[in-house]
Amino acid sequence: MMKNKVQLITYADRITGQNIGALTTLLNGPLKGVFGGVHLLPFYNPIDGSDAGFDPIDHSEVDSRIGTWEDIQVLGKDLDLMADLIVNHVSAQSFQFQDVLAKGKQSEFWDLFLTKEDVFPNGMSEAEQKAIYRPRPGSCFTPMQCGDGQTYDFWTTFTDNQIDINVKVEAGVAYLNNVLTKFSANNVNIIRLDAAGYAIKQAGTNCFMLDETFGYLDNLSKQANDLGMETIAEIHSHYQTQVEVAKRVNMVYDFALPPLILHSLFNNDVDALLKWLQISPRNCLTVLDTHDGIGIIDAGPMGDKPGLLNAQQIDNLVETMHANSNNQSRQATGAAASNVDLYQVNCTYYNALGAKDFDYLLSRAIQFFAPGVPQVYYGGLFACENDMELLARTNVGRDINRPYLNNEKIEYALDKPVVKGLIELIKLRNEHPAFAGEFSAHGAEGECCLTWQLEDKSIALSVNFKTRDALITQVNGDDETTISLNALLA
Template sequence: MKNNVQLITYVDRLTGSGVQALDNILHNQLSGLFSGVHLLPFYYPIDGSDAGFDPIDHTEVDSRLGDWGNVKTLGESHELMADLIVNHMSAQSKEFLDVLDKGSDSPFWELFLTKDKVFPAGLNEEQQAKIYRPRPGSSFTNYVLPNNQSADFWTTFTDNQIDIDVTSDVGQAYLTRILKTFAENNINIIRLDAAGYAIKKAGTSCFMLEETFEFIDQLTKKSNAQGIDTLVEIHSYYQTQIEIAKRVDQVYDFALPPLILHSIFSQDFSALIKWLNISPRNCITVLDTHDGIGIIDVGPMNGKKGLLDNAEIDNLVKKIHLNSAGESQKATGAAASNVDLYQVNCTYYDALAANDYDYLLARAIQFFAPGTPQVYYAGLFAEKNDMSLLSATNVGRDINRPYLNSEHIEKSLEKPITQAIIELIKLRNNSEAFNGEFTIEGQQSVLEMAWTNDKSQATLLVDLTARKASIELNDKGKKRFILLESLLN
């Protein structure tokens, strides 16, 4: 994968149309900005209970977006990332419907995970308490089967997302079929969605077990053999991320977004500097995604210190709620239909009180941090919280999943903040310095991030107290000095 800025987007929610329209936008309004695109779920259906993360058919492009031919064409000009949803599939899939019709006589019976497969002697309270939960409530949903029978199926996220038994032969065949389809259609990298929950074992947390690492290792090898790299998506304790990074192609730096917010809010870079001195280098960086802003990634866990303490996390969350005029509070936790209680749902722009300078500073820090930067489509255009969509769906994460179109893009491209972000993207893409060595220094409100690659250097200097930031570039003797605020003029 090229070390250039990439775009994260839903096909329909950016374009108002399909893959061909996205291709046109990337070659026109957004020409030359993104070397790659993370296509959020484009499988049938894109409008299930979890915005495509509950596929009925993981190998079928939703016809409203086009077909595999359109995806393959897009992949000829851009590196493509797609989600491999390893943990579950839709309760409306033909495979699960067949199970409901035929019970254990279905050829797909072994594809799905039931409670008694993991707990054949029954699940006691002690075992139940150990299971790591991303949401409140039970890990299981009871479904009626033929002959007056029923079964408790694992439903880690929602009752419409039935967990797969990835250790079974039919489960392995299912994943192999998806990989083959991806390889045939120019998918270069897969995001292993919810991979940490894929392996369940009695008496454990059923999250990121040693067996989970082994499963990810095996799946990575299968993917690599098809010419596909893997990116593991896991929200967890920061030390866990470091360990995971040693064993996979790439991980997300999910600690970065809350740490940047904390730094700006508290005027103290100490936690961020500590993290970037030890953070994985084989990572993808983001500020915002289709999910909320992760908190668990910087917090303490099981008595172990986090990058931030509980008081700092409380202040961070309260400040986001304050900056967004309470809108994030309406979309977070028990206030809306959330599948993850460890995230704050809010656009990153509104988390920073829609302050253009602070938002641009956050992007600059992201682009200078180690890793390959990705920019979410709503973040590119500095979108505000979509309260109308939240009200219509009562899905907390929809606050940051707006529906745009070509006309909206044209207007957004005229905004000073969008133009400034585009300039930062060009800077990040065009400097050879970012392929070199990274250093970071600073204390309290002052930060210096630098990249050096032979005769190319790039340095970001920030003083939060003075509200000044600058970028110094030297690309093989060609020097530039940029005051960050000047990009907004």
């Protein structure tokens, strides 16, 4: 069972400048006792593909440049350890797909990959193509000529280097089963189902989060549970979809929370945030920042479904983030840089808030008091700013928030008041018993109070957004103590 403690999201190489062993040393040294778990971002071969490891050539092999499965076992010995099961696709450079390119339909791996013909055997109309939900610009098909002289349209939901798996056939099932078995044998106890909403495609639909997808996720979760692992569904979609998915898997991400906190801070208005906290899934992980951008659609309208924020509020939110980051985020978002998502703003959360220490610490406090197990991205842990040099070098939008650190940079960051304050908040979230109790939230307009109660113990975060006053009050029987959030920055 996952610990109810804050988890770190990180790449092994980008946080340490080294490897998995160095990450373990960091967590047992300067960060000892800070985190209850780690989401180790793709450590498969290769870690430096076109999508930073999310395009594995071999999903069952640790990239030898950063370690071995034995290193994974050591990391997961005392911590919850999450790994990504990349459900939707595999690298075009994988030996399986290279064999398909060489032999076409004569390849033993032909059935592993999804083609347009698999879903549209009688051809696809223009209307059917327009109906397909797209997370990124361009077509979801890439024509490729194979060694049999034929050209086939392969499904490439994300990029032409990420070939979609046919998860319905025996070859696709066996491929994912092999990875799950490898995880369970090496101390991985949490599985993040990456891009799971795109796994099932069906003619005449938008090919995203179909009824059949819910059943597929349900079965995949049960399979992981039988191997002693919990599952987290990674799906960016309308907020009501998250509520429904939460009923079918062990846990989901609360992706609506990050934009709602920003909206509250930008407008001194908590109504949308409070509405969400009344109905949000309790079996969730909370994030503000991840290796991806800051999700927007999770709080906004979709089609004829109204959002927690309306279209104008979403536009204002995005423009305020761009302004706060001195338009750095604009250079990394949308069509401005390659391999980016349409529904995310690429920017550090710290810069999205204009690099204001108090607002950033307040955002984290709200995250930690919201229902769910909190995760903190390594760039967010150290209050990193946008890495414009890395963005310029790679032209990959999300690299703006995927910095390469080392011991010297970490030592410097750990001395910053905002980082010291954040670590104190993390420890409070980990240690206070009331966070295992009942949650309640109330307020209106520019004020709110988030409270956790367990028997005669409670802890509450009271915020006045207009005056930027925030207090944390702890009650233990007859004893009551209050600290100002500002005091954590002293």
